[in-house]
Amino acid sequence: MIHYNSEGTKAEAEKTLAAIKAAGAEAVAFQADLTTAAAMQKLFADTVAAIGRPDIVINTVGKVLKKPIAEISEAEYDEMSAINAKSAFFFLKEAGKYLNDNGKICTLVTSLLGAFTPFYAAYAGTKAPVEHFTRAASKEFGARGISVTAIGPGPMDTPFFYPAEGEDAVAYHRSAAALSNFSKTGLTDIEDIVPYIRFMVSEGWWMTGQTILVNGGYTTK
DSSP: OEEEOSGGGHHHHHHHHHHHHHTTOOOOEEEOOOSSHHHHHHHHHHHHHHHOSOSEEEEOOOOOOOOOGGGOOHHHHHHHHIIIIIHHHHHHHHHHHHSOTTOEEEEEOOGGGGOOOSSOHHHHHHHTHHHHHHHHHHHHHGGGTOEEEEEEEOSBSSTTTGGGOOHHHHHHHHHHSTTGGGSSSSSBOHHHHHHHHHHHTTGGGGOOSEEEEESSSSOOO
16 A cells, blocks of 8 residues: 655655556555544555555655754644654554554654754654654564564655755765765665665564664764
8 A cells, every 4th residue: 555645746656556566466545644643544444445454564754844943933843743753653553453463564764863963853853752652662562473663764865855955965965974985876865775674574573663773874873
């Protein structure tokens, strides 16, 4: 099952859907704004009705805001919290209800959880609760053989990254990781993260309750 937020991301979801079907698997896509508990519950219920109970769920939902604390409005904070923290919490809740025994849950967070930096308080700060959600869920779901992890990529070469950054910041991020010279962009690439997710939801199931920063040596805890 592929989720997309709005009409603005429908085309990309349809490309993903087509790629899955071309690989020989069945797939469906659902649109939803996942900032309410009811919407998250409906998404999981619709998924189970369409394709059955899942074995693996991966949450990539997120929104970035790069702005000084003194300039962040209450509305901006509430939006960041709803997307990055609230949706992650209710994703884990519904996954815990609907996932098959011995299932796997992985949430994408950010390597900024290990950084000492200005301007990302609303972004990293609203991703930070997911670390504890992950630890708690791993304890609560572990009796059913379900592992729960979070992966924090470094600055990534995706459309998610560039709108929030100026040219100077992009240049810095391209050179900040220890392995930057060996990346095609200097940034973390999608291809750098996928193997870790694949491992964590398969052979790597024994690691649970952990947040792993995968960033080529950009930062650590």
